[in-house]
Amino acid sequence: xxxxxxxxxxxxxxxxxxxxxxxxxxxxxxxxxxxxxxxxxxxxxxxxxxxxxxxxxxxxxxxxxxxxxxxxxxxxxxxxxxxxxxxxxxxxxxxxxxxxxxxxxxxxxxxxxxxxxxxxxxxxxxxxxxxxxxxxxxxxxxxxxxxxxxxxxxxxxxxxxxxxxxxxxxxxxxxxxxxxxxxxxxxxxxxxxxxxxxxxxxxxxxxxxxxxxxxxxxxxxxxxxxxxxxxxxxxxxxxxxxxxxxxxxxxxxxxxxxxxxxxxxxxxxxxxxxxxxxxxxxxxxxxxx
Amino acid sequence: xxxxxxxxxxxxxxxxxxxxxxxxxxxxxxxxxxxxxxxxxxxxxxxxxxxxxxxxxxxxxxxxxxxxxxxxxxxxxxxxxxxxxxxxxxxxxxxxxxxxxxxxxxxxxxxxxxxxxxxxxxxxxxxxxxxxxxxxxxxxxxxxxxxxxxxxxxxxxxxxxxxxxxxxxxxxxxxxxxxxxxxxxxxxxxxxxxxxxxxxxxxxxxxxxxxxxxxxxxxxxxxxxxxxxxxxxxxxxxxxxxxxxxxxxxxxxxxxxxxxxxxxxxxxxxxxxxxxxxxxxxxxxxxxx
Numbered sequence: 001x002x003x004x005x006x007x008x009x010x011x012x013x014x015x016x017x018x019x020x021x022x023x024x025x026x027x028x029x030x031x032x033x034x035x036x037x038x039x040x041x042x043x044x045x046x047x048x049x050x051x052x053x054x055x056x057x058x059x060x061x062x063x064x065x066x067x068x069x070x071x072x073x074x075x076x077x078x079x080x081x082x083x084x085x086x087x088x089x090x091x092x093x094x095x096x097x098x099x100x101x102x103x104x105x106x107x108x109x110x111x112x113x114x115x116x117x118x119x120x121x122x123x124x125x126x127x128x129x130x131x132x133x134x135x136x137x138x139x140x141x142x143x144x145x146x147x148x149x150x151x152x153x154x155x156x157x158x159x160x161x162x163x164x165x166x167x168x169x170x171x172x173x174x175x176x177x178x179x180x181x182x183x184x185x186x187x188x189x190x191x192x193x194x195x196x197x198x199x200x201x202x203x204x205x206x207x208x209x210x211x212x213x214x215x216x217x218x219x220x221x222x223x224x225x226x227x228x229x230x231x232x233x234x235x236x237x238x239x240x241x242x243x244x245x246x247x248x249x250x251x252x253x254x255x256x257x258x259x260x261x262x263x264x265x266x267x268x269x270x271x272x273x274x275x276x277x278x279x280x281x282x283x284x285x286x287x288x289x
Numbered sequence: 290x291x292x293x294x295x296x297x298x299x300x301x302x303x304x305x306x307x308x309x310x311x312x313x314x315x316x317x318x319x320x321x322x323x324x325x326x327x328x329x330x331x332x333x334x335x336x337x338x339x340x341x342x343x344x345x346x347x348x349x350x351x352x353x354x355x356x357x358x359x360x361x362x363x364x365x366x367x368x369x370x371x372x373x374x375x376x377x378x379x380x381x382x383x384x385x386x387x388x389x390x391x392x393x394x395x396x397x398x399x400x401x402x403x404x405x406x407x408x409x410x411x412x413x414x415x416x417x418x419x420x421x422x423x424x425x426x427x428x429x430x431x432x433x434x435x436x437x438x439x440x441x442x443x444x445x446x447x448x449x450x451x452x453x454x455x456x457x458x459x460x461x462x463x464x465x466x467x468x469x470x471x472x473x474x475x476x477x478x479x480x481x482x483x484x485x486x487x488x489x490x491x492x493x494x495x496x497x498x499x500x501x502x503x504x505x506x507x508x509x510x511x512x513x514x515x516x517x518x519x520x521x522x523x524x525x526x527x528x529x530x531x532x533x534x535x536x537x538x539x540x541x542x543x544x545x546x547x548x549x550x551x552x553x554x555x556x557x558x559x560x561x562x563x564x565x566x567x568x569x570x571x572x573x574x575x576x577x578x
Contacts, residue, residue, distance in 0.1 A: 010336075010337060010339070010365065011364070040336075046335050046408035047335060047407075047408055047409050048408070049299050050299070074303075076400075077497065113337075114415065115474035115478035115479070118411070119337070120335070122406075122408040122412075123335065123408030126402050126408050129403070147464060164366075168538065169538035173548075173549055175436060175534050177473055177477065177478070177551045177554065178549065178550070178551070181470065181550065182478065184471065185403060185405050185471060189403060245464050248458065249454075249458035249463055250457050250460060251462040256462075260461035261461075261552050262471075263549070264462060265464065
C-alpha cells in the first residue's frame with residue numbers, strides 16, 4: 001500500500017515524534033511504501049493568500065467570496081479551482097496534491113490543539129484540497145460527487161492524535177464531547193466529503209503525563225492499528241448520492257426518526273462498531289457500509 | 290462595551306469584508322469601543338514554533354509533548370505558560386492578549402473552510418490562548434477553572450461566518466451537521482472552555498451565490514444581531530464545576546439519561562432557545578443559565 005504520512009508537530013523529540021517513528025517502522029516492516037510530509041520541517045506555509053496563485057490577476061471572477069482575480073480582487077475558491085485546472089498553483093501545493101494522488105491512504109498526525117488540528121495542518125487542508133481536485137467534481141449523471149465520493153475516493157484516511165485529557169472525558173458523555181464528534185469536521189467534513197473512507201481515529205489520552213512506559217504502550221497500540229490500516233472497517237457515514245437525504249440535503253424523516261445530532265449521519269450508529277476486516281476492501285467507498 | 294473584532298479573510302473587497310464594515314458601523318453607532326485585529330492585514334504568523342519564546346532555551350521542561358525548552362527541546366504547553374508568566378512571549382502574541390484582556394466581547398469573523406476557521410485564525414487561537422492566560426487557572430478551592438470559568442470569564446464571544454451551502458443542509462438533520470455542533474470545537478471547546486459565554490453563531494448561508502441584495506440582507510441581519518450583543522442569551526452549556534459531571538468528567542447518568550452526542554452538554558437543549566434578554570447580564574457566566 002502507498003501511504004502519505006502528514007506530521008504536524010514542532011518537535012520530533014516528543015511523544016508524537018516517537019509515535020511517528022514507531023508507526024513508520026511498522027509500515028516499513030509490512031512492506032508499504034511511505035512518504036512523509038513533516039510540515040514543520042518543510043516550513044509549510046499555512047496561509048491561503050494571493051501568492052498561492054502565481055500569474056493570476058487577469059482572470060475574471062464572478063463569485064463573491066470564495067480567491068480568484070477580479071482585477072486584483074481575490075476570490076479564493078475560484079482562484080484555487082482555476083489554478084488547479086491550469087496547473088498554476090504554487091509548487092508546494094502541487095507537490096502535496098501529487099503525493100495525495102499517489103497515496104492509497106493518508107495519515108494526519110498531530111497533537112489536538114483547541115479541539116482541532118494545529119494551524120500548520122489546517123493550512124495544509126486549506127491550500128491543498130482545492131476545488132476541482134478534492135471536491136466540486138460531477139459524476140456521469142451530473143450529480144456533485146461529495147460525501148462518499150469525490151477527488152479522494154478509493155483512499156483511506158486516518159487521524160493519529162494526542163490529548164492531555166483522560167479517555168472517559170472524551171467518551172460518548174464526556175465533558176469534552178465524544179472524540180468522534182469533536183473530530184467530525186475532519187472525519188466527515190474533510191475525509192468523507194472528498195470521498196475518502198474515514199477510519200476510526202487513533203487517540204493517545206493523557207499525553208501530557210505520559211512516561212516512558214505509557215509512550216511505549218501508545219507506540220505498541222499504534223503499531224497494532226497500522227497493521228489493520230488496509231482492512232479496518234471505516235466509519236459508516238451516509239452517502240450524499242443515496243436515498244438517505246432529500247433534495248435539501250436533509251436526512252429523510254423515516255431514518256433515525258426524531259433524532260438530531262451528528263450521530264444521525266452514521267449508519268447503525270447505535271450498534272457496536274465491531275471491526276469486520278472481511279467486509280472491507282482496500283479503500284473502496286462501498287467498504288464503509 | 291469594549292469589543293475586539295478578529296477578522297480572518299484575505300480580501301476586504303468581499304462579502305465578508307462588507308459584512309465587517311456594516312458590523313463596525315453598527316457598533317460605532319451604538320457607542321461601543323471597538324478594536325480590530327485584521328489578521329491578513331497584520332501578516333499574522335499562525336504557526337507555534339520556537340520563535341514564539343524569545344530567550345527560551347535554558348529552562349527545564351518536564352512535560353513530554355505539550356513547547357518548553359529542555360535543553361533546546363520544545364514542549365509547547367510549558368513554553369507558552371512560562372513565556373506568559375515571565376512576559377517573554379513574542380510581542381505580537383502579547384499584543385493580542387492585551388486586547389483580549391481589554392475586551393468585554395470578542396467577535397471571530399471568518400469564512401468557514403473545511404468546517405472550521407482558516408489557518409490564520411486557528412493559529413491566532415493556538416498562539417494567543419496560552420495556558421496561564423486563558424486556561425489552566427485554579428479557583429479558591431483548588432479546582433481547575435474551565436468550562437464556564439477561566440481566563441476569559443465575564444466576556445462574551447460571537448462567531449460570524451459564511452458558508453456556501455444552504456441553511457437546511459446545516460440544520461439539525463442537515464448533511465453537513467448542525468452548525469452549532471460543527472462549531473463545537475470553537476463554541477464549547479474554546480469559548481466556554483476558557484470561561485467566555487458563547488453566543489449563538491451568526492451564519493450567512495449561500496455565500497458563494499450572494500448577489501448585492503443578499504449581501505445587503507446579510508448585513509442588515511448582522512446589524513440586528515450586533516444590537517443584541519450585550520444582552521443576547523448565550524448557549525446554555527453546562528459548567529464543569531457543578532454537579533453535572535462526575536469525577537471522570539462524564540455527565541451523570543440521571544442527566545439526559547441514555548442520550549449521547551454533543552447536545553447533552555447543553556442544558557435544556559431540546560427546548561426552543563428563546564432569547565431572554567432580561568436574564569442575561571453583560572457576559573457574566575451565570576447568564577448562560
